[in-house]
Amino acid sequence: MELAQIRLMVSDFPAVYRFYRDVLGLKPQFEAESGPYAKLSPDTGHAAIALQDRAQMAEVLGKLAAEPEGYRVLVVLRVDDLDAAHAELTSRGAAFTRAPGPMGDRMRVAYLEDPEGNLIELQEWLALREQAGNTPA
Structure with missing residues (x-):
């Protein structure tokens, strides 16, 4: 088994995406400001933070706990x-x-x-x- 990523489920995808990209300076794997998914990394290392739109994941699972x-x-x-x-x-x-x-x-x-x-x-x-x-x- 290999850990692929840790993903944050977020409600305001564009705001969170811009924060990690523009404020923290992480580099997106691809531009996806409107979501529903993005992966962002620092300049060094292989670690990454992934973002997932909470509403989209709720549709996939059929349910999702409250925030x-x-x-x-x-x-x-x-x-x-x-x-x-x-x-x-x-x-x-x-x-x-x-x-x-x-x-x-x-x-x-x-x-x-x-x-x-x-x-x-x-x-x-x-x-x-x-x-x-x-x-x-």
Whole structure:
């Protein structure tokens, strides 16, 4: 078995698509602003975030639970320079719910939400486990 992707089911597909493309700067596999599906990736690595129109998936399944309340997803994006990423995304219209700050002694994090309220963590690693004097997990 191989994990192909994690897909966020969204109600306002165009708004969420533009957020991941224009604000976070992820690259779409193909242009699909009106949906019902898109896959977007950072410039590096093979990881991707997929978006699925919630109403279209409800038609496929014949039913779909009501939209969840509270945080149900945490998208984590690693960056080399958290302060620079924070400044760049803020200039693109991102509103952070927590400014850059420490999380333990090995990383700094900042949080924002996409237009559907999905939580996004930007993280900058300050030291790997081995560099911090710990054994690898």
